Amino acid sequence: MDFPISGAHLSPLWLIAVGLVVGVLGGFFGVGGSFLAGPALYTLGLPMNLVVGTDLAHIMGKSVVAARKHRALGNVDLKLGLLMVGGTIAGVEAGAQVVQVLKRHNIADLVLGCTFTVILIALSAFMTWESISALLQRKLAQSGQIKIGSTVKDRIHFTGLIKKVRAWKLPPYVSFPASGISKVSLWAVLGVGLVGGFFSGLLGGGAGYIRMPSLVYVLGVPTHVAIGTDLFEVIISAGYGTVSHALKGNVDILIALVMHTGAAVGAQIGAAMTEHFHGPKLRLAFVPLPVLGAALLLYELFQKGLVKL
Amino acid sequence: MTTRKRHKRSRHSVSWLGVLALEVLVYAALVTLYLVLVLRALRPVLLSTAEHHRAVYALLSVGLMLGQGFLLEFLTTLFVGLFVRARREEGLASPALEKTLKR
Numbered sequence: 001m002d003f004p005i006s007g008a009h010l011s012p013l014w015l016i017a018v019g020l021v022v023g024v025l026g027g028f029f030g031v032g033g034s035f036l037a038g039p040a041l042y043t044l045g046l047p048m049n050l051v052v053g054t055d056l057a058h059i060m061g062k063s064v065v066a067a068r069k070h071r072a073l074g075n076v077d078l079k080l081g082l083l084m085v086g087g088t089i090a091g092v093e094a095g096a097q098v099v100q101v102l103k104r105h106n107i108a109d110l111v112l113g114c115t116f117t118v119i120l121i122a123l124s125a126f127m128t129w130e131s132i133s134a135l136l137q138r139k140l141a142q143s144g145q146i147k148i149g150s151t152v153k154d155r156i157h158f159t160g161l162i163k164k165v166r167a168w169k170l171p172p173y174v175s176f177p178a179s180g181i182s183k184v185s186l187w188a189v190l191g192v193g194l195v196g197g198f199f200s201g202l203l204g205g206g207a208g209y210i211r212m213p214s215l216v217y218v219l220g221v222p223t224h225v226a227i228g229t230d231l232f233e234v235i236i237s238a239g240y241g242t243v244s245h246a247l248k249g250n251v252d253i254l255i256a257l258v259m260h261t262g263a264a265v266g267a268q269i270g271a272a273m274t275e276h277f278h279g280p281k282l283r284l285a286f287v288p289l290p291v292l293g294a295a296l297l298l299y300e301l302f303q304k305g306l307v308k309l
Numbered sequence: 310m311t312t313r314k315r316h317k318r319s320r321h322s323v324s325w326l327g328v329l330a331l332e333v334l335v336y337a338a339l340v341t342l343y344l345v346l347v348l349r350a351l352r353p354v355l356l357s358t359a360e361h362h363r364a365v366y367a368l369l370s371v372g373l374m375l376g377q378g379f380l381l382e383f384l385t386t387l388f389v390g391l392f393v394r395a396r397r398e399e400g401l402a403s404p405a406l407e408k409t410l411k412r
Contacts (some may be wrong), residue, residue, distance in 0.1 A: 261341060
């Protein structure tokens with residue numbers, strides 16, 4: 001099929017299949033899926049600038065579907081999502097500025113690739129340890145060997161950071177009843193948005209792989225709500241990115257729409273599947289995603305000869 | 310787990326899968342129709358704006374992606390709701406279908 005906006009000739013079935021896989025992952029884990037869709041589009045022969053812009057447009061559309069589905073399931077904290085927007089937008093801009101500085105020094109690919117790989121592997125290792133510990137604790141609690149205070153189903157093992165953040169004496173304070181947070185500094189919420197946005201601007205995509213765990217481990221948001229709220233945030237950051245890239249001629253909306261045919265259906269399936277998984281199991285299932293992203297990145301770095309053994 | 314409990318669980322999961330399959334089928338049909346309509350009706354407009362009016366093209370891009378999300382989700386909910394109501398009137402609505410209607 002010909003796509004005259006980009007001048008590309010791509011198989012629509014392949015685009016729909018990629019969209020479907022990314023859609024299921026996005027709906028289930030609350031991520032944009034750029035770390036999979038990006039390399040897939042690049043492999044098909046689309047230039048990198050069009051890969052980034054078109055992927056953002058497709059991510060935005062898919063996130064709308066998944067976020068609406070999660071909202072119907074009661075998994076979106078709209079107040080938290082809206083308050084994070086300020087931090088997210090500022091973060092996206094800051095990340096994009098850092099990319100410009102790195103580009104001027106001709107070290108963008110190497111620095112960004114290595115940073116991203118280290119972050120993704122560290123994140124996976126941490127989440128594996130935390131979710132397995134939480135599952136073990138849950139098992140012990142269910143057999144009556146230990147007593148745990150919080151909800152047994154969505155147990156978080158790593159709560160030190162949550163307690164510290166909630167104890168911050170930095171007004172103004174906000175509460176998020178939908179996430180079970182009675183009082184937290186607004187600056188902590190903006191900070192989580194800023195970090196997520198920064199990685200979105202720095203490395204492209206929606207940066208759900210950073211924001212979703214941050215919501216769980218920094219603010220103490222239940223996993224299901226973190227996924228739904230993160231998708232809401234991805235709509236904002238990917239929407240902002242789509243407009244910015246479309247103005248620069250980096251978006252082929254026809255490719256995005258074809259991909260979206262599969263992604264929208266996949267997002268429906270993924271979001272519905274979250275109803276049948278609980279906190280630690282959901283977080284443990286998330287672990288292979290950053291590892292896969294890191295592997296793809298390492299492969300690209302080796303291919304380009306930026307990293308040598 | 311007793312056989313009765315296991316049987317109850319499998320019956321429940323079948324009805325949940327049935328509802329999901331229904332939603333996915335309706336959504337897949339609508340999103341395909343939307344794609345065909347956009348490709349047929351808006352292709353020349355999108356091509357022209359992408360070349361000559363980038364700001365309009367950017368807005369159209371966001372509008373098309375957001376539009377399908379909200380419009381198709383609304384239509385899917387509407388059609389599935391109509392189906393569930395029809396099943397309820399016939400006295401055939403399962404708990405999973407009732408839950409879908411409540412959403």
